[in-house]
Amino acid sequence: MSEPLNLVLFSGTADKLHAAATLVAGAAAMEQPVNILLQYWALDAFRTARADDMLGLAWDAISEGTSRPVHGSKAIPWMETFRMAKELGEVQILACTGSLDVLGIDRSELDPIVDSEAGIAVFLAAAGEGGITFI
Amino acid sequence: MTSTLEELTAMTAAKIVDARGSACPGPLLEAKKSMGTVAIGDTIEIWSTDPGTKSDIGAWSGKVGHEFLGVVPADGYDRVLVIRRK
Numbered sequence A: 001m002s003e004p005l006n007l008v009l010f011s012g013t014a015d016k017l018h019a020a021a022t023l024v025a026g027a028a029a030m031e032q033p034v035n036i037l038l039q040y041w042a043l044d045a046f047r048t049a050r051a052d053d054m055l056g057l058a059w060d061a062i063s064e065g066t067s068r069p070v071h072g073s074k075a076i077p078w079m080e081t082f083r084m085a086k087e088l089g090e091v092q093i094l095a096c097t098g099s100l101d102v103l104g105i106d107r108s109e110l111d112p113i114v115d116s117e118a119g120i121a122v123f124l125a126a127a128g129e130g131g132i133t134f135i
Numbered sequence B: 001m002t003s004t005l006e007e008l009t010a011m012t013a014a015k016i017v018d019a020r021g022s023a024c025p026g027p028l029l030e031a032k033k034s035m036g037t038v039a040i041g042d043t044i045e046i047w048s049t050d051p052g053t054k055s056d057i058g059a060w061s062g063k064v065g066h067e068f069l070g071v072v073p074a075d076g077y078d079r080v081l082v083i084r085r086k
Helices: A014-029 A040-045 A078-088 A097-103 A120-127 B005-010 B026-035 B053-064
Strands: A005-009 A034-038 A091-096 A116-118 A132-134 B015-018 B043-048 B067-073 B078-083
Touching: A005 A014, A005 A120, A014 A034, A014 A040, A014 A078, A014 B026, A034 A120, A040 A097, A078 A091, A078 B026, A091 A097, A091 A120, A097 A116, A116 A120, B005 B067, B015 B026, B026 B043, B026 B053, B026 B078, B043 B053, B053 B067, B053 B078
Parallel strands: A005 A034, A005 A132, A034 A091, A091 A116, B015 B043
Antiparallel strands: B043 B078, B067 B078
């Protein structure tokens, strides 16, 4: 079996979530297991109330006057990509309990795509010897 | 084994996956999903307007153990052929 792809998702902007979703979907298709830990603004973006929002691109990706429209793009919305990835492969999505606490989010507010809440040790144990990418 | 363009063009796929208009990773995900619906030994054909699909499907086939046959260029899209091998 392949080494898992281990991602800590921290950012809640569409560009980073979309890039992460693409990577996760690719890994799922390639039969590589994926472990995801959601923290802070990424966790916020996975709330049911926000999960299918068309989020903005990060300010640091936009020069003044050159913002690019994301509407009407052929790209699949980021949440839809995560859902497809989960359908196709072995993708585990954990919600960081510390971040839930800091942001005042209840577990029940999260999209059903999130498997469970977990502490950092659970994520690290699942990550095994593989590297961790922080987005 | 490498098939010639003529041989590829003459092939009949068990399933055609029309992923035209979908951006990466859409066509790859469609291919993966459809592969589960045909029998081992059957051929699927992915139609894609994304220029990355032909090399993506090749890399995916090699990694997971399917047989990548090749690409037939069509009018504004690619027809990518793969045999399910597992």
